[in-house]
Amino acid sequence: MTERKKSKIKQSRGAFYHAFKGLLRNRSALVGLMMVSVLAVVGILAPVLAPHDPLQRAMRERLTPPSSNHWLGQDELGRDILSRVIHGARISLTIGIVSVGVGMAIGMPWGLLSGFYGGKLDLITQRAIDILLAFPPIILVILVVTMIGPGLWNAMMVIGISTVPAYTRVVRGSTLSLRDMEYVQAARALGASDFRILLRHVLPNVLGPVVVLATLYTASAILTAAGLGFLGLGAQAPTPEWGAMLSRGREYLRVAPHVSAFPGLAIFLSVLGFNLLGDGLRDAIDPRLRGVS
Amino acid sequence: MISYIVRRLLLAIPVLFGVVTLVFLSLRLMPGDPALIMAGEAAPQEVVERIRQQLGLDRPIIVQYGIYMARLFQGDLGESVRTRRTVSREIGVRFPATLELASASMVIAIVFGLFAGLVSATRQYSLVDYGTMVGALLGISIPVFWFGLMAMWVFSVQLGWFPVGGRGTLRHLVLPAITLGAMSTGMIARMTRSSMLEVMRQDYVRTARAKGLKESVVNVRHAMRNALIPVITVAGLQFGMLLGGSVLTETVFTWPGVGRLMIDSINNRDYPVVQGAVLLIALVFTAVNLLVDITYSVVDPRIRYD
Numbered sequence: 001m002t003e004r005k006k007s008k009i010k011q012s013r014g015a016f017y018h019a020f021k022g023l024l025r026n027r028s029a030l031v032g033l034m035m036v037s038v039l040a041v042v043g044i045l046a047p048v049l050a051p052h053d054p055l056q057r058a059m060r061e062r063l064t065p066p067s068s069n070h071w072l073g074q075d076e077l078g079r080d081i082l083s084r085v086i087h088g089a090r091i092s093l094t095i096g097i098v099s100v101g102v103g104m105a106i107g108m109p110w111g112l113l114s115g116f117y118g119g120k121l122d123l124i125t126q127r128a129i130d131i132l133l134a135f136p137p138i139i140l141v142i143l144v145v146t147m148i149g150p151g152l153w154n155a156m157m158v159i160g161i162s163t164v165p166a167y168t169r170v171v172r173g174s175t176l177s178l179r180d181m182e183y184v185q186a187a188r189a190l191g192a193s194d195f196r197i198l199l200r201h202v203l204p205n206v207l208g209p210v211v212v213l214a215t216l217y218t219a220s221a222i223l224t225a226a227g228l229g230f231l232g233l234g235a236q237a238p239t240p241e242w243g244a245m246l247s248r249g250r251e252y253l254r255v256a257p258h259v260s261a262f263p264g265l266a267i268f269l270s271v272l273g274f275n276l277l278g279d280g281l282r283d284a285i286d287p288r289l290r291g292v293s
Numbered sequence: 294m295i296s297y298i299v300r301r302l303l304l305a306i307p308v309l310f311g312v313v314t315l316v317f318l319s320l321r322l323m324p325g326d327p328a329l330i331m332a333g334e335a336a337p338q339e340v341v342e343r344i345r346q347q348l349g350l351d352r353p354i355i356v357q358y359g360i361y362m363a364r365l366f367q368g369d370l371g372e373s374v375r376t377r378r379t380v381s382r383e384i385g386v387r388f389p390a391t392l393e394l395a396s397a398s399m400v401i402a403i404v405f406g407l408f409a410g411l412v413s414a415t416r417q418y419s420l421v422d423y424g425t426m427v428g429a430l431l432g433i434s435i436p437v438f439w440f441g442l443m444a445m446w447v448f449s450v451q452l453g454w455f456p457v458g459g460r461g462t463l464r465h466l467v468l469p470a471i472t473l474g475a476m477s478t479g480m481i482a483r484m485t486r487s488s489m490l491e492v493m494r495q496d497y498v499r500t501a502r503a504k505g506l507k508e509s510v511v512n513v514r515h516a517m518r519n520a521l522i523p524v525i526t527v528a529g530l531q532f533g534m535l536l537g538g539s540v541l542t543e544t545v546f547t548w549p550g551v552g553r554l555m556i557d558s559i560n561n562r563d564y565p566v567v568q569g570a571v572l573l574i575a576l577v578f579t580a581v582n583l584l585v586d587i588t589y590s591v592v593d594p595r596i597r598y599d
Contacts, residue, residue: 127307127308127311128311130307130308130311131308131311131312131315134308134309134311134312134575134578134579134582135312135537135571135574135575135578136533136534136536136537136538136574136575136578137537138537138538138540138541139537139540139571139574139575139578142540142555142559142571143316143319143567143571144319146559146564146567147319147320147322147323148323148324149324219434223436226436226438227436227437227438227541230438230541230544231540231541231544231556232560233559243436243438246436246438246439246442247438250442250545253442253445253446253450254450257443257446257450260439260442260443261443264436264438264439264442264443265439267436267439268434268435268436268439271434271435271436272430272431272434275430275433275434276430279430
C-alpha cells in the first residue's frame, strides 16, 4: 500500500472516529443508542425471546390483565401481548430499514445529480420535489396507500418515497457547495470522470448529514407506519404490528386498557430511542442540521 | 418587497398545478378498474357502469383531465359515490371542525412551546432546562394516537372530566387539542431554545447587557425579538402539519373533521371524497407555507436578497 493510500484511510477513519467519540460523550445519545440496540436485539431474537406463539389464540383468556404467565396480559383473542410486542419489534425494525433504504436509494442519487449538474435537470427535479412537499407527509402516504392498497410492504415503500424530498434537498445542498471546491476541480483537471468525482469525492462528504437524517427518519417511519396500522391502512391482521395492535385494543379501552397501552409504549420508546440517537449524531457530525427534523 | 411576494405567488402556481394533477392521477393510476373497486366486487354491472360514466372513466384520460380541471375551476369536486351529495358540500361541512381543532392545538403549541423554550434558554444547563428539553423530546416522540387513547382512558374513562369523543363544547375540544398539539409544542420549544441561545451570544446582546439593562429587558426586548424569526417559520409549518396530522387525532376522538371524513371515505371506497379532502388539505398546506414565506420576508428583510 502506498503512503498516500495509507494516510487517506487514516484520515477517513479519523472523521468517523471523532464523530463516534462525540457521540459517546453525549449522554442522551448513549441512552438512545442503548434503546435502539435493545430494539435491534429483541427484533432479531424475537422467536427465541417470545415466551408464547404470537398468533396462538386462547378465547377463554381473552382480555386478561397482566399476570405471572402473561407479563403484559392477553388481547381480545387471548393472544400473549408480550410475545406480540416482541415480534412487533422485528416488524418495526424492518419498517425503519426498508423505508429509510428506499428514501436514500432514490433521494441520494437524485440530490447528487441535481446538485452536480444543475441547469434544467435541477430546475425540473426541484419543482417535482416542491410538488411532493406540498402535501403533509401523512396525507401523501395515505393517498398513495389507498390507491395501491393497504399492507405492510406497500406502506413501507410509500413512507420511504415520502422521505425522498428531504434526502434530495440535503444531498443537493451539500453537492452544490462541494462541486466548486478546489479538490473537486483538481480531480477534474486530473481527468477524473464525473462518475468517479461523484462517487469518490462528493459522496463521502455528504454522507454525514445523510446518516443523521436517516436516523431521525427511522423514528418518523416507525411512527407513520404505526399510524397507518392504526388507521387500518398498514399491516393487516393477524400481523403483530404495534399500530394495528393498538387500534384493535381501542374498542376495549374501558375494560382492558393494557391491550392498547403496551404496543403504544413500545412505539413510543423506539421512536424516542431513534430521536435521541439522531440528535446526538447530529451534534457530533453536523450541528448545522439542527432544525431539519 | 412587492416583487418578492409576486415572485413567490408565481412560483406557487406550477406547484398547485402539479398538486391537482397528482391528485387527479391518483385515481386513474389505481391498479384495476376504479369503478369496480368503488362499487365493490359484488355490485351489479349497471351500478359499475353508472359509476364509470359518472367519473368519466369511459373517456380518454386527457379528456378526463380537461373536464376535471374545468370543473375544479368552478369549485366542483364531483359527487360522493355514497351519499350523492357534492364533495365540496361534504368537505365544507367538516372543514370548520378541523380548522377549530388545528387552531386550538396551535394556540397551545405556541403558548407552551414559546414559554418552555424561553425559560430553557435563559437557564441553560439548569435542571429546568434539562427537564423542559426532555419534555419537548417526549412530545416529539409520542405517538399521537397512543397519547390520545391514554389521555382518554385517564381523563375521560377514569376521572370523567372530559367527554370520550365528539364535538360541541369546549370540554370536547380540550383532550384532542392537547393531543394534537403535543408534537408541535415540542418542536416550537426546541426551536425557540436554540434560536434564543444563538441570539444571546450576539454582540448587540452583550452590549445591551453591558449598558446595565435589566436581564429581563435584554432577554425580551433585545434577544427575543430576533430569536422569534425562525420560530415563525416552524410555527407556520406546524400549522400546516396540524391540518394534515389531525387525521389520527380525529380518528381517536371521533372528531367530525376532514381527516375523519377522509378515513371513513377510504373505508367506504368513496374515492371522489378522498381526493377532494386530500386536495383541500394540500392546497391549504401550500397556502400556509406561502404565507409563512411572505411573513418571514416581512420580519427579516435579509431573506429577500437570497
